[in-house]
Amino acid sequence: MTYGKKLRERIAGPGTTPLIGVYDMYSASIAAKHYDGMFVSGFGFAASYYGLPDIGFIAWPDMVAFVQRLRGAFPHHHLLVDIDDGYVDPEVACHVVEGLERIGASGVILEDQKRPRRCGHADGKQVLPLEEYLEKLDKVLKTRRDLVVVARTDATDEHDILHRAERLAATDADVVLVDGVRSIEWIERIRDVVGDKPLLFNQIAGGKSPRLSLGELSRLGIDVAIYSTPCLFAAHEAMDAALTGLKDADGRLPEVDPASGVGVQASTSLLERNIGHKRLSPEGVGVGV
16 A cells, blocks of 8 residues: 555544654654654754745755655654645656655645745745646646645635635645634635545644644544644754753753653664664554544
8 A cells, every 4th residue: 555545544534634743853753652644844844954944945855855764764654745835846846746755755735825935824925826826736636646635725815715725625636725724713614615625724833723632623624634843843942941951050961860851761762763673663653633
């Protein structure tokens, strides 16, 4: 069974499928212990790999190389990859999709933003003419073999949001994402216009969308939930607190609790799971609610 088919079947199952945003191999190693699916977040990758905001700096060879490393370490996990606008040109988008499927990605998200692009929960987003985006999407859909394709709109005008969601649902895309949804009412309105097409909801801390549990999302008819940055933001907060504490202690490291603390042994044990036969199997991974 292909990775695309496995993710497609997971999405078709009961409840809302959670995919956890990872930004490097270490964060992925931690996420893999808790969930069976990962989201390769453009926000997180731009931040970790380039130290830059998510406004279009990612070069596609860097993203492909990262996904290849992820698949090598996590052969049993779902991997949904953010490819932004397909790196501008339809030809590039198709080339990237073909390469990602070949190395084992489960799916991709293709958005309708035009440059300069923005994070989906930022102000100032602009979208391509709908027909231009649909042409790019159609080329990607004809290129993929069994890869899951999520069609994403970043429209902000209320009429345009519903119109684009309906048009995207009428394509052969597997899933529809309207990013930056601001309320439960709007989730319900979008759910109505996309009909039976699976719907994805993007949650990001401090973003424009409401904070909802998987149970709540399931009752709203959401099939997939991506959590873009929980690992990145948790790392930011923890590193800042740890270095503040180190400075306050005049450079003396804190004592590590051997039972629950993280030191060289706990870190090495985590990373050893990514070696050959020790890799996590689906049976050894929690899948959330």
